[in-house]
Amino acid sequence: MNEFVGFIGIGNMGLPMAQNLLKAGYHLKVFNRTKSKLSPLLKLGAEAVDRPCDVVGPGGVVITMLSNDEALKAVMLGPYGVLKSLGPDSIHISMSTISPDTSRELAPLHRKVSAWYLASTVSGRPESAAAATLGIYLSGESAPKSRALPILQKLGRHISDCGEDPGAANVVKLAANFMLFSVIESFAEALAFTEKQKLDRTAVMNMLCDNLFDCAVFRNYGRLLATKEYEHAAFKVELAFKDLRLALKSGESVAMPMPFADSLHNRFLNLLATGKADWDVCAIGRGVDEQAGLA
Amino acid sequence: MNEFVGFIGIGNMGLPMAQNLLKAGYHLKVFNRTKSKLSPLLKLGAEAVDRPCDVVGPGGVVITMLSNDEALKAVMLGPYGVLKSLGPDSIHISMSTISPDTSRELAPLHRKVSAWYLASTVSGRPESAAAATLGIYLSGESAPKSRALPILQKLGRHISDCGEDPGAANVVKLAANFMLFSVIESFAEALAFTEKQKLDRTAVMNMLCDNLFDCAVFRNYGRLLATKEYEHAAFKVELAFKDLRLALKSGESVAMPMPFADSLHNRFLNLLATGKADWDVCAIGRGVDEQAGLA
């Protein structure tokens, strides 16, 4: 278990994930644009490097957890990019929420240097990352998967193999987030509807979660929506909107009409236009409330 | 347990509910417009009556489970209507999915004859009704609730008290159905999106249900949507649309904007316009598929 792993991207999600790998005994070389965010990892024994390409040597494993396609491409293909350090048997586990097409574009570039690209997207908020209970969607060629699995098992509970299309795990992740936003929107509309009928939001939320809607996604977001805790961000509106736009763009590329996604597009733009870019994604409920005259 | 109970409305849901009461030892007087539907109940010992008002005597309990507001009003207020038979201590347990305003209108008419009106809406498909695992939302004045409870406990598992507003249980039911339709629409869009990206619908459905969306509503409808079993109706499109319209109308009465409900309104009209009134509500997925060029 004293394998070296490179880790790039130490944000809300990347930090607890990297901590779990350190706790599990991996040696970590870490890179982050903002260096100050590395300190909790250095205390646990991680080694900071100055350039992306330094996180990994020939044949090594590198994990990326960045905020968008551009950041990932910069880190992989830019000056001192990681791709330069990869060679035979190297594995890049790409965990960011990015466009399926970016994965489909990067995978062959990895094969050119005999390295492997795996898309391995995650489902869950930072608390799940800390508890190593993330859901993980994995896609890409089969060969490198068995080596990646023990690492991923330190990060999450459920690992689903989405097949060999390198973009598949990204497709599933975008679908999951779209469904998540739809859950929030529909629950928010339902609670505001009942509030305007003079019912108690929390009581209604509990009833609904005790019956048809008895799962974590409804309970977690239902609690935030019922009590109108919209501001404290675990998953910022602007990042959620980035994911929705990726889903819409990916939908455009295959001519897929998604009316709920279009409706959410309007919702998110309203949140951004009224200064809520840094609120939590459940601020969708605030948009609902405002338009209903409840806020 | 040898109490007499009147039961009006023997359809997909009413039949298994009445059967459960008979099995639990209640004596049932039953009325249904279409008499032939009563035979399974008669075999279990129920007594058929010819007029609504004959299902219940003074001080008795009557359950109604009808398809809409008009049917309920006809049975209660029309010629030989039930209201004429109600008196002090009579309880009407109104279980149909109807407008909150109809409950708010009927409750005081019951009090005029010293009877009680309870709205007691149910959540679940016919299988749950048969298994007596329905979720039940109960609202109305407190006095009659303790007498109604043992009866309701034979019909469902979870009984949630929504308070004294007679329409509250109807509000919660409409909110629940709206959320259900939203779940189906979003899941259907997500699965078609992944199918157009060449992923396997069932595999994706299982992955999503194994992670964030791990509850009955996603699993049950997810399976139907993944395998495109759209036709066999447990909950017909036209009845589902009736419920959506009740939600929209109730939303209009309190000026509640609900963009997802508006989007679903368009979806249902498309299903009706293309001959799917008798399909199951998960035919929402067929509408999604058709518009995506997948059907």
Next chain:
Amino acid sequence: MNEFVGFIGIGNMGLPMAQNLLKAGYHLKVFNRTKSKLSPLLKLGAEAVDRPCDVVGPGGVVITMLSNDEALKAVMLGPYGVLKSLGPDSIHISMSTISPDTSRELAPLHRKVSAWYLASTVSGRPESAAAATLGIYLSGESAPKSRALPILQKLGRHISDCGEDPGAANVVKLAANFMLFSVIESFAEALAFTEKQKLDRTAVMNMLCDNLFDCAVFRNYGRLLATKEYEHAAFKVELAFKDLRLALKSGESVAMPMPFADSLHNRFLNLLATGKADWDVCAIGRGVDEQAGLA
């Protein structure tokens, strides 16, 4: 031209219409629930009556211009209703914006007493009513139309015959108003879009109206939208919403999906929820501005 005409419904539209008939030499008997609104007509020689049925005698012509289906039905079918006074050769020119189905229901009731029902809906704001430049859609059986025409020619410029279906003129009117609301919504979105790009709303509005969108509906509403004159009501939000709901309901009756109508439904509910029921319909633009963070 000294024919007697009954006129019921003296509101924003009815008043200038009745004035035009008086100026044209007709004798008017007028009824209005709020009597004070009649005074400008009495000065011009109209005769006020106390009951709807008194505005017209056997064989006479009566015009109704009321705010909704219920008001029309009350005046026609209620106690002292007009229908009682109608007989052979009587003509009822029904000019309110009502449901096509109400016309289809009233027409045969008129034939039962050998009277005629014509739906004759109008297009235009109060200014056009005053200038007698309304557009008029006429439907119903052919026989009475030639007698109605000279009267209608005093009220409007363009009279379009929609055929014999008594509801047809109502259908066209609902379609026209739906298109009008769509024009306002799209223009409002376009102007807010350009404002957020730092362009001048009035300049843009003029450019658009000088090119593709060179007609009265764009110029009139464009000016109000460009200068944000949203409050002064010629056509109140709540009346416009009534018309939209009639269109949606009529669309439901023939299973017609109308996504723009659904989107407008959401817009109007937002306006009502935020206290703009009495603003002008162009307050649609205010809703757009608010959600864009411009107001």
Next chain:
Amino acid sequence: MNEFVGFIGIGNMGLPMAQNLLKAGYHLKVFNRTKSKLSPLLKLGAEAVDRPCDVVGPGGVVITMLSNDEALKAVMLGPYGVLKSLGPDSIHISMSTISPDTSRELAPLHRKVSAWYLASTVSGRPESAAAATLGIYLSGESAPKSRALPILQKLGRHISDCGEDPGAANVVKLAANFMLFSVIESFAEALAFTEKQKLDRTAVMNMLCDNLFDCAVFRNYGRLLATKEYEHAAFKVELAFKDLRLALKSGESVAMPMPFADSLHNRFLNLLATGKADWDVCAIGRGVDEQAGLA
């Protein structure tokens, strides 16, 4: 009038525009990727060149009319790009429908070589281009406008100055096209609504255009929609969708919620998913008809 003008992009719109300039006495050097399309111009005396940079010499004027941002950037900035040939007093009149941000990005690159960039977008179908009755929106610095005007006056009737922001003419064009698509969608919904009520589409279309909607945009598209002439493309669905996406993207850049644009996004994706990419934009009406069970 024997000035030399370079012209790049000879498509549906570019061809008649270039023809008008030739007829007006300008000398034209023309470039098009597909050379065969140049022949009608060569007959009129135009000179074909092999590389974009050859259409214009120092101080000259060049017009571009290309299908999208990428094509324009390739022609300007790619190998043998036009920018290399521009110098002091050169004017680039950029007439393509492109993103405002592309204009804002290109304008300073022109100033670096002391040349001028003007965005000069056009409103109208190929017939208007042929008749030189296009509407033209012009933006950019003032200095070069007086030299550009006589040229533009040979192409269109109405020239509106949108100010100095180089992207302004693009913003107005995107707003105009969004409004155009909204007109088509709302008219299509209205006509299908009336058809389902058994009214005649053409009769209704004429009535509406004779009253409130009395302008070219309603008459032209109304005729196509009424008679369901959806296929013969003057403005292809896929190009229209490109423009809608530019509007949505530009809206995203300023956080502008546009619910009608979101609804149209869904409509266009449905048209693409069902094989109508090459139909005319009025195929929006076909989408409406299909979803209404009318096609």
